[in-house]
Amino acid sequence: MEAPGTGYGPDFDDYVQITLKNWKAAGIDAELRLKEYGAFISSAIFGKFDNMFLGLRGAWADPEAYFYRWYMPGQPQNVWGVNDPKLTEMIKLQRRTFDVGKRKQIVFDIQRYLAEQALFGVDGSIKIVSAWDAHIRNYLPNNGFDFGGRLMAAWIDK
DSSP states (O other): OEEESSTTOHHHHHHHHHHHHHHHHTTOOOOOEEEOHHHHHTTGGGTOOSSOBOOOOOOOSSHHHHHHHHHSTTOTTOTTOOOOHHHHHHHHHHHTOOOHHHHHHHHHHHHHHHHHHTOSOOOOOOOOOOOOOTTEESOOOOSSSOHHHHHHHOEEOO
8 A cells, every 4th residue: 555655744644554453453454655745646646556545635525526536437536447327427416406405315325325336445534623712703624725715714803
């Protein structure tokens, strides 16, 4: 398994070790091969890896971003080469469904279908903890890498 050296920091490094330990307990032996971050990011996220990789592939708040990037045929981040007509149609349907309740049900159906097809591996969930002063207005935690966008809209109300 390929993973970035220390590109994501010590918390991610711990996550990799815990993942390997959990896989071993489940009977999956994986050899960890660390790659320099630049080499990792320019290859693994675009499908250029030997067997498997473990890394961060984005943190989008909308499920559409995951579905379309990872599972639509022809997308550069569809590194598994998924080309499943039923899944493609489900992704397209959730894209054009504006009723929140209906779209939510379609998203749940897609998640179940992906699990049934074993198109992704289940692993731990990394927690994000945020705290801010009571005087900060128009700020919410950002589940992603763009902190600047959130801070540009925030202000201090004293």
